[in-house]
Amino acid sequence: MMLPLRLGFLPLVDAAPLIVAKAMGFAEEEGLALDLIAAPGWSALRDHLAQGAVTAAQMLAPVPVAQTLGLGGTARFDVLSVLNLNGNAIGVSMALAARMQGHDFALTDPWAAGRALLAARSDRLRIGVPFTFSMHAELVRYWLECLADPLPPSVEIVTVPPALMPEALALGEVDAFCVGEPRGSVAVDRGAGVLLLPTSAIWAAAPEKVLAARKGWAEAEPDAAGRLIRAIWRAGHWLDQGQNLSVASEILSKPAHLDLAPEIIERSLSGRLVISADGQERTLPGFLRFHDGAAGFPWRSQAAWIGTRLAARHGLDPATAGRLAGAVFRSDLYRLHLGPAGADMPAASAKVEGSLALPTPVASSRGKLILPPDRFFDARIFDPDLPG
Amino acid sequence: MTKRLSIIVVENEPGRARTIVDGLREAGDHDVLVIADEIGLARRIAERNPDLVLIDAGNPSRDAIEELTLASAPLQRPVAMFVDESDGALTRTAIEAGVSAYVVAGLASNRIRPVLDAAFARFHMMQKMRAELAETRRALDERKMIDRAKSILMRAKGIGEDEAYALMRKAAMDQSRKLADVAQALVTAAELLK
Numbered sequence: 232m233m234l235p236l237r238l239g240f241l242p243l244v245d246a247a248p249l250i251v252a253k254a255m256g257f258a259e260e261e262g263l264a265l266d267l268i269a270a271p272g273w274s275a276l277r278d279h280l281a282q283g284a285v286t287a288a289q290m291l292a293p294v295p296v297a298q299t300l301g302l303g304g305t306a307r308f309d310v311l312s313v314l315n316l317n318g319n320a321i322g323v324s325m326a327l328a329a330r331m332q333g334h335d336f337a338l339t340d341p342w343a344a345g346r347a348l349l350a351a352r353s354d355r356l357r358i359g360v361p362f363t364f365s366m367h368a369e370l371v372r373y374w375l376e377c378l379a380d381p382l383p384p385s386v387e388i389v390t391v392p393p394a395l396m397p398e399a400l401a402l403g404e405v406d407a408f409c410v411g412e413p414r415g416s417v418a419v420d421r422g423a424g425v426l427l428l429p430t431s432a433i434w435a436a437a438p439e440k441v442l443a444a445r446k447g448w449a450e451a452e453p454d455a456a457g458r459l460i461r462a463i464w465r466a467g468h469w470l471d472q473g474q475n476l477s478v479a480s481e482i483l484s485k486p487a488h489l490d491l492a493p494e495i496i497e498r499s500l501s502g503r504l505v506i507s508a509d510g511q512e513r514t515l516p517g518f519l520r521f522h523d524g525a526a527g528f529p530w531r532s533q534a535a536w537i538g539t540r541l542a543a544r545h546g547l548d549p550a551t552a553g554r555l556a557g558a559v560f561r562s563d564l565y566r567l568h569l570g571p572a573g574a575d576m577p578a579a580s581a582k583v584e585g586s587l588a589l590p591t592p593v594a595s596s597r598g599k600l601i602l603p604p605d606r607f608f609d610a611r612i613f614d615p616d617l618p619g
Numbered sequence: 620m621t622k623r624l625s626i627i628v629v630e631n632e633p634g635r636a637r638t639i640v641d642g643l644r645e646a647g648d649h650d651v652l653v654i655a656d657e658i659g660l661a662r663r664i665a666e667r668n669p670d671l672v673l674i675d676a677g678n679p680s681r682d683a684i685e686e687l688t689l690a691s692a693p694l695q696r697p698v699a700m701f702v703d704e705s706d707g708a709l710t711r712t713a714i715e716a717g718v719s720a721y722v723v724a725g726l727a728s729n730r731i732r733p734v735l736d737a738a739f740a741r742f743h744m745m746q747k748m749r750a751e752l753a754e755t756r757r758a759l760d761e762r763k764m765i766d767r768a769k770s771i772l773m774r775a776k777g778i779g780e781d782e783a784y785a786l787m788r789k790a791a792m793d794q795s796r797k798l799a800d801v802a803q804a805l806v807t808a809a810e811l812l813k
Contacts, residue, residue: 272679274719282714303688363686390686392679395658404658545689 233264234455239276239288242269242489244412244499245315245440246289247479248521252466254482260465261458267487272392273362280443281306287459289314290443296537296556297364302545307446310534310560311460312527314440314467317431318499318519319367320415321358322424323407324400327351328507336427336506338513341608344428345378352385352406359391359405366439367409369540370430377609397423411439412499412519413491419505420495426506431517434585436526436605438533441560449564457568464569467522476500517603524590524603525577529560532581532615539613553615557581575600584613624649624726624734627664629674629684631655635745639673642741646733656680661687671731672721673738681719688721709735716743761799768802771809 240246252258253265268285270276273294280288281304295308323331327348334347349356360367368388376382391399393414399405400423408415408424418424430437442463449456469475479500480493489496498504502518505511520526538556539549562580570576578594585607592601607613626649630636636653643651654663656674661683664672674681709732713720716739722731765787772783791801 271677272682274681274685275677275679278676278719282710303685362682363689390661390683391658392682394679399658402658 232262233259234262234458235264235266236287236455236459237266237268237285238459239268239270239279239285241273241276241289243289243414243440244483244489244496245318245519246488247470247483247500248314248442248463248466249289250483250488251470251479252462255466255469257465257469258458258462261462263455263458263462265462269487273365277304277306280308280445283445286448286455287311287442287444289440291362291365292438292441292533293364293366293369293537293541294362295441295443295559296534297541299555299559300538300541300545300547300552302541303364308443308559309446309449309564310441310443310529311449311456312442312463312565313438313529313533313560314442314463314521314527316439316520316526317429317434317437317517318439319370319409319411319430320426320504321371321407321409321428321430322415322418322426323348323351324403324405324424325422326403327406328425336425336511336513338426338428338504338506338515339432341374341428341432342378344432345374348407348427349375349379349386355385355387356407357387357389357405359396359399359408359410360388361390361393361410361414363390364541366430366437366537367411369537370433370437371409372544373540374428374433374608397421400424413489413495416495416498416505417491419508422508426504426513429504429515429518431515431519432608434605434607435517436584436587436603438530438537441529449561453568456564460565460568461572464522464527464572464574467527470500471520471522471526520603525575525595525600527565528577529562529565530581530584531557531560531562532584532613534558534560535581535615536584536613557615570596573597577602581615584615585610586612623647624671624730625667625669626651626671626673626734627667627669628653629656629660629672629678629680638745639738639741642737643734646737649734660684670723670726671734673742674719674721675742676714676717676719678719684721709739712739712743715746716740717746718742761802764799764806765802768805771805775809 238249240249253267258265270279273291276288277294279285295310297303298306298308330351331347358371371388375386391405393410396408397418415426419426470479480497483489483496484491484493499519502515504513504515506513534556535553538552542549542552566576576596577600585605587602587605590601590603626643628636628639630653640651643649656678660680665687718739720735769783772786787798787801791798
């Protein structure tokens with residue numbers, strides 16, 4: 232007997248674990264009949280989840296944290312796993328790119344890219360992001376604050392629905408953007424912008440999208456939750472294997488999913504991005520990761536980082552916010568449902584974020600876990616026990 | 620005499636906008652402005668500082684309006700607030716009507732309620748019309764598909780119309796699929812074999 236389950240998503244490359252879980256039969260192996268429901272935007276998807284139109288959903292990592300802090304809605308969500316690390320790109324309008332002549336657009340040096348961006352701005356620099364509570368907004372702010380603290384009032388971060396982003400760039404409503412793939416590549420192909428920096432260059436292990444459910448659902452329905460977490464974990468494992476790249480791109484390209492040429496989708500999955508309409512390519516290892524190095528593990532410290540950043544901006548106490556946020560990322564449920572399935576679990580549920588410059592073996596249940604570098608570009612560290 | 624409410628309706632389609640505005644007029648003498656879903660929407664709304672914003676729940680531009688619900692500076696009052704779980708029945712009505720309402724914090728419910736009721740009723744009516752239109756269109760498309768499949772069968776097997784139809788019906792029943800799906804498969808296969 233198959234268990235039906237409605238899952239909400241936005242047509243983005245990092246919805247891949249949900250789409251692949253269904254398309255490649257990982258959900259079916261767990262006895263789940265997934266019904267994938269595309270949403271028109273993040274607020275709509277958040278409301279669908281809050282109101283029960285979907286049981287679980289792909290979500291921007293900061294949304295469940297923000298809601299718990301009382302920002303942007305009253306519904307409460309649990310984060311069951313991290314769907315992917317990074318996968319976003321920052322780009323600039325053609326007009327701004329033209330003023331950055333001396334810059335090499337290597338996409339590897341956040342200092343050089345940030346200085347070039349700030350130097351090239353005219354009286355104002357308006358950066359479009361897809362949603363107020365997003366890693367896009369958090370990482371852009373973190374990056375630019377390292378270069379100019381406090382941020383000058385002429386630098387604004389505003390929400391622009393991604394579908395309108397190319398037009399907003401062309402009209403000069405925004406001068407730059409930070410979006411998830413395939414939006415950045417689509418903007419490049421339309422001749423609307425040039426890519427400047429991947430967010431992975433700002434924080435090598437930034438959680439991007441998460442699997443979220445209404446608070447308490449996973450405990451009330453442990454069987455369904457376990458099946459879902461496992462199916463998506465297996466999909467992530469499949470996605471991180473290079474030989475599956477072109478099949479994954481084909482699946483995602485279908486009309487019901489992203490409805491876009493597989494070639495454009497393959498760019499972000501392979502980390503080989505075309506950065507400008509004249510076809511210049513950059514290879515960016517670690518641009519987007521789904522599985523390896525416990526990428527799916529919902530670290531309490533990731534949530535605490537998001538919580539303290541939000542708190543600082545909205546006038547809340549960072550220590551309290553960090554503690555409340557940490558509890559939203561349910562590493563306990565992740566262990567419960569994936570430990571028996573053979574996932575190599577880290578011994579700790581929180582870590583000092585930004586402390587790993589090299590791949591590092593850590594204590595784990597099966598003793599084989601190697602965590603990839605998780606550095607912030609400015610070499611700062613974030614200790615969840617000492618937030619603020 | 621209380622102050623008139625300032626209402627913004629975000630809607631691109633003039634006919635729909637008119638329907639909503641008419642409904643709002645019936646609910647009272649309010650200051651209603653219709654703006655299209657466009658670049659810089661949030662900025663335009665913020666400049667006007669309305670009491671109420673009404674927008675199709677499925678409009679992606681809602682994401683841009685969300686940031687208006689946050690105080691942009693400490694001690695500043697949020698511009699608007701989503702009609703949340705504060706009133707379960709009202710929220711359900713809004714969901715069914717496919718509308719999102721952003722209401723300024725602190726507005727007395729007896730002032731806003733009649734306006735919301737009127738607006739939701741109009742959205743609901745349009746939602747129904749839209750669903751009916753989609754259903755009609757779907758039925759028409761299926762009809763066309765079945766006709767195409769029928770003529771393919773007639774040509775391929777040299778049979779009459781009734782016989783072709785009966786053949787498809789039987790295939791659909793045998794495989795417990797919809798007639799339109801069988802027809803679709805046949806048309807697709809025929810195109811591949813061309």
